Amino acid sequence: MLELLTIDEMTACKDTEADIRAAVDKKKATMGENKSAMEDIVDYAAREKATVLQTKMFSELEVSDVASARATFDELQPFCGEQAVRLGGLIAVVMNKYKTTDPRRYEPFEQVKDIDVKEQKHPPSALSVEEQVKFQLAKASWYEEEFQAAMNEIAAIFNSAKSCEEICNHYDIDNSDGKWSKELRAEVFHLDQNTDEVVKAKFGPPKGYPRALDKTKDGIRKKKKTGATFKGLRDLNRVTFEFEDPLLMALCFEVLN
Template identity: 40%
Template sequence: MRERLGHEFVTDWNKNELYLNRAKEAIDSIKDMDARSKVTSLQEDLFNHVKSKDTDKADEIFEELKEIAQEQTERLGEATAIVLFNYRFRDNGHRFREIEGIEDIPAAKQVDVDGETPEERVELLLATADWKETEFQDKMTSEIIDPMNTASSIKDLCEKYGIDSSEYVYDKFGNSVELIDPLFAFGNGTEKHILVKPRFGPPKSYQRTLAKEKEGIEKSGADKWIGLRDLNRVTLEFEDPLMLTLAYKALLKKFKISGLKNKFEWIHTDTYKQPPDIHMNLDLGDGWLVEVQLMFASILTIKKELHKYYDIVRAKNPRTILSPVFKTAKTNESLKDEEYEKLKTIIECNKEMDVQNQNFASMNVDGGGNGGENKRLREENESVKSENKRLKTFIREKMIDEANEILGEFEEEEFEEEEFGE
């Protein structure tokens, strides 16, 4: 069997090694520093010429910027295809096999809000999203993120959601499949206890939301406009295709799905115009729709770079890109890693203390040494659980801060169907 990758055809016997090597090269070269430097320099020139009202020179620089941005989006689209092949074939396709078959679900309409004008409706929509954010984060954490990250095996994870584990515990050769495969662990195996990372989006700006509301009404008509469904949103980041699949199935069990677009379907391609993911809208319980995206870690890394150039590609005139698209992000990865390690340690302590408490309780001793020890352990356990809860809250907040700093405003990452459609 022969398959195409880029301009080469490869056979089954050497494709895994080729995909792995090319994926690593693609990831290592995501940031083209020469192109970044050139764009920043041109944007500075553009800014100065617009200030001096030299429109001819500004238009010339504007076109040069758009040409560079288009070249970079094509390069990153090719890198996306290479990286995705790596996810697909890294273990002969066992852990990826169900993703392509996830079927689209037609989009439902967002909850109606009172308001005679778009401005009034947007004010109410944004206020509703603010009130819903805590509920949204709590539900995603308690129903999906925590159960997945504390699972002890594939069978344990499947049992939490009533999923038949028999399809996943063995590969097509009859070999046992482990919950954690070192090939699919975050941080090159340094974060083996983490199966999914949440990236909750920051609040939408009023002006951007109003513009999208008006645009939707203009294109679809007031009666057919289905509304804004991403005012509360999260990207769930995975390194393991099997965990992405099980997260999708868990979401089906826990929420009403009110829209789904599988952007992995066009898998046999040399390039991507949009970062592939599973794009879902969930009903939070009362008709209010939220957005959840299931995405691979390396694809998300490419997306961060891609959306910078996309800002230039979609620019209508020089004045829309006067601010530099490449800004220095201040992050603290070591702090994040340290907190993950603390969380892992505390969860393990909790489990150990729970076992000890159960052992002492089974003795049915109300007083004496064992009873007193049991009481002490319970008090320590409650203290550890309290610290565990605090750290989980801290990490969720840290993820939001990181989303703001590293990813920038999520609304900047939106890819319009007109220019970047499938």
């Protein structure tokens, strides 16, 4: 029974059995009230709905169905926003309670030594290798549309700019030494005789699951063997910029950096 009481509560009992039993009964009643309050707070239906929508979204991303995944995300986002507001209100109530609590009640916890604290892991690293790969492929599918739009925008700016200085100004790149001072519309920079484009952005097909899994396992084996760093696949969102002039290619690297 005594394990239910704090040091202050045991001290207040004056070592009499009646006082101890009364204190324990009071503590049990309080714990029961707390449990009942938690049942009122926890929204199991909301948790189930969020889980179903998240699972659905990632399943759609695994098969590169980005349109459906975005539709699911659009349904999930406002729902999670409502829950975030509710959670914020609960946190505010709890923090207000802490302000009125006697800090001495928590001193025993500070006296505990040699607590075995387990390091919190990032969710993907706690998954199996197969699940980690699926997670990465799903994430890459989600970002692919925005990634291609961003890369195509870079190509469009290069192809419409009249000079390298114009590109430097657009991306706030230092050109104080004049190393990027070149006209871009000269024919020598054109990719071929049929166009005045100086760069083309090409996107490869999405990496398949079998190949992604093989590369991940190879990376893990090399890490164990040589100690080399492996933080997962880095080529899931890919673009190839084709230039005729190496200076423009170097400027593109500056833009990407």
